[in-house]
Amino acid sequence: MSNKNQASTRDKLFSLIVYTLLGLALIIVLYPLIYIISASISSPTSVGSGKMWLWPVDITFSGYQVIFKNADIWNGYKNTIFYTVLGTSINLFVTLPCAYALSRRNFMAKKWFMKMLVITMFISGGLIPTFILIKALGMYNTVWALVIPNAASVYNIVVTRTFFQSTIPDELEESAAVDGASDLRIFWQIVLPLSMPIVAVMALFYGVGQWNGYFNAMIYLSDRSLYPLQLILREILVVQDMSSNTTNFSTTSAEMLQQKQQLVDVIKYGVMIVSTLPVIMVYPFLQRFFVKGVMIGSIKG
Amino acid sequence: MKKILSILCGLTLVLTFGVSLTACGSSDDSATDITQGLDNVNLEGFPIVKNPIKLSLFAPGTGMQEWSKMSTNNEYTQKTGISWDYTTPPLTDVQTKLNLAIASGDYPDVLFGLGTDNLKSATLVKYAAQGILLPLDTLIDKYAPNLKALLVKYPDVKKSITAPDGHIYSLPSLTEPQPSSIWARGPLWYNGDWLKKLNISEQQLPKTTDEFYDLLKKFKDGNLSGNNNDVPITDTDMNSIRSWMMSAFGILAQDVFVENNKVIYGPTDPRYKDYLLYMNKLYNNNLLDHDIYQQQDEQKRAKGNANRLGVFSDWFSYFTTGKSENQSLDYYMFHPLTSTDSPEAVAPISQGFQMNAFSITKHCSNPIAAMRWVDYFYSEEGANFIDSGPEGDLYKWETNNQGERVRVYVKPDITPDNAEDQRGKISPCYGIVCPYLGVYLPGIKTQAQKNDPLYSPFQNFIQSQTDTILKPVGKVPFPLTYLTEEESEQITDLSSDLQTAVQSWEGKFITGKEDINTKWDTYVQTIQSIGIDKYVKVYQEAYDRYQKD
Structure with missing residues (x-):
């Protein structure tokens, strides 16, 4: 009984670590993409000043x-x-x-x-x-x-x-x-x-x-x-x-x-x-x- | 296998040699007679040639318009009878393309608008020695009256453009005294808004390094933008601040410069140490932007647009602030400072002309025609023609209510804001080092502004600031000149090694990563061991030669 529990906590821990690592990898890969998409429709000033860091700011399609x-x-x-x-x-x-x-x-x-x-x-x-x-x-x-x-x-x-x-x-x-x-x-x-x-x-x-x-x-x-x-x-x-x-x-x-x-x-x-x-x-x-x-x-x- | 390999290697070698030999062979025809084609040339007026000829031209392209479609070029072809085969690679690739063309022996008749950025002076001297470029002195003397007169008027220019062997291989880009032509780089500008808030008039602007420090401190403490994130002074990578602040301590360049006919290397001079200490003080007190080594023009401009900058570098202040010209009239120019090291203010200025703007290669079938072709641009009329295009395309001459002749935009949709774009589409002299006499004409006006004063308030502002602030204290650090091939070889590597080392130490000192007082001697020793003595000696010889001419 206790063995089984241990195994499942281990499994959970393992999954947790795997998911965290995958999540991190996802963020690292995804962030530049989102950043570029957002930057492409934000005003150049807000991109330059660092106000825009994830989602678009001052949306413009110019x-x-x-x-x-x-x-x-x-x-x-x-x-x-x-x-x-x-x-x-x-x-x-x-x-x-x-x-x-x-x-x-x-x-x-x-x-x-x-x-x-x-x-x-x-x-x-x-x-x-x-x-x-x-x-x-x-x-x-x-x-x-x-x-x-x-x-x-x-x-x-x-x-x-x-x-x-x-x-x-x-x-x-x-x-x-x-x-x-x-x-x-x-x-x-x-x-x-x-x-x-x-x-x-x-x-x-x-x-x-x-x-x-x-x-x-x-x-x-x-x-x-x-x-x-x-x-x-x-x-x-x-x-x-x-x-x-x-x-x-x-x-x-x-x-x-x-x-x-x-x-x-x-x-x-x-x-x-x-x-x-x-x-x-x-x-x-x-x-x-x-x-x-x-x-x-x-x-x- | 080994045998096959060796045979193969041998074959490859033979092949490569063969190719390079034929390449040399094809480019090594007998020296060009510079007077060939004389029969076909009219010695005065237009057209230049009796029977139309076609020559080829190599120039940097700015991507605004293909040269063969520019109305200025086409009109001038009509006028002269000389048509051109244009090769205009983008500015970014000009050097690669030129090297390839020269190396393959298939290069054009004329090199146009390259400047020392795209055709290094050392390279030019090398090409000249190989006989690729024609000596132009005889041609100038006989067939280029406009340029000849200018070279008499400006003997310094003639001294500079004459190569060590006594010949001229490349024509300059000149500017009749116009204010910004003496700027060695963009000035520093004060934030006019902030000065007003602090009640500081133009006359009260700092004249000494201590006063300057106090003003920056006021900028910082005043919280003038209201967001507590003001930046009293900024730049990208110290590029511009450096020369203004170094000259406050008497150092005119972060390289060699001339002081009392003696060539000095700035970065190992004791006064340079005071400059470092001063900048370090600004940095430590949060007056010098801490982003200075990370930011690009883009970030600097964003700060300027948000009105967060007290003193900043740019060509014109509104490039950074995003304001209009007329809102920039109280953004005063930084006044060169004095200090105990340099009780009299000095500032580095440029000689007002640029080199390597026009060369003729030995492939040219009619050098006289090419020389007459370019000489027109050294007249006032011709300069205006190549700069602003034929009348009727961008502007036309009109008379205002004061009876003055004024240039007015022809189309209502051309405004000062897009005029440069429009000009770039019709004129080749846009953003490149044009072989011409840049004349300081009043700006072109819209119909509505036709009766305004000839020179815009901003033109006047720049003129008066330059005349009162910069001109009286300006000094040329080192005159433009050519080195011999041998001299260039000696210093090319040195020069970049020195710059890298000096600037990396400069950064460490200013940001406080290395202590200036304890590490100064180590620094000087390091720099000296790279080879300062040889470096200074070469430049001293070049300078002596320049003076003797």
């Missing part, structure tokens, strides 16, 4: 109004969606067949290809040679500069290859071959449908990467109408602190910074929400694949 009126932001949005869709498609188109081929035991020179791939993870051309290459290939200031150079990530290929190795038994392929299926058909009709988790995970990995990427765009694009959202945001949001300018400053710079600063104060948080919303919204739909996919790919060999 930030969103400015954002929705800003043609640059929408053009950037359009570009980003286009680059993400196109880029991710190319990524998957390259990664999946490559990984599948590398996962097959009867593929000749598999080891050699793997080694070549892995070497690129450690040695790269460096920024300026790559830049010169892209220019020489005529990809400078075009969409292709954003989607071709990073078409395949070796890391992702390795993860995908491991997934194929461990979930698609060679016997399956053999029996399909006996039934007369070609290699392409095996890949499309048998392997891919069985590998949806890894497809979803790769789509998410690549997609988020493309969505957030700004460096390649910064290096390879010069035409503003091609800029993705992240580059536009960077341009708007990164304002030099006026007071940190020591010399070489003029009234016109001061006035420009002041104007920019005011704009940034108003739209800063709204823009964070607008730019991350699509990713946040897509995530729950892919999440069920996510855990499974990553777990299976996690044991490499």
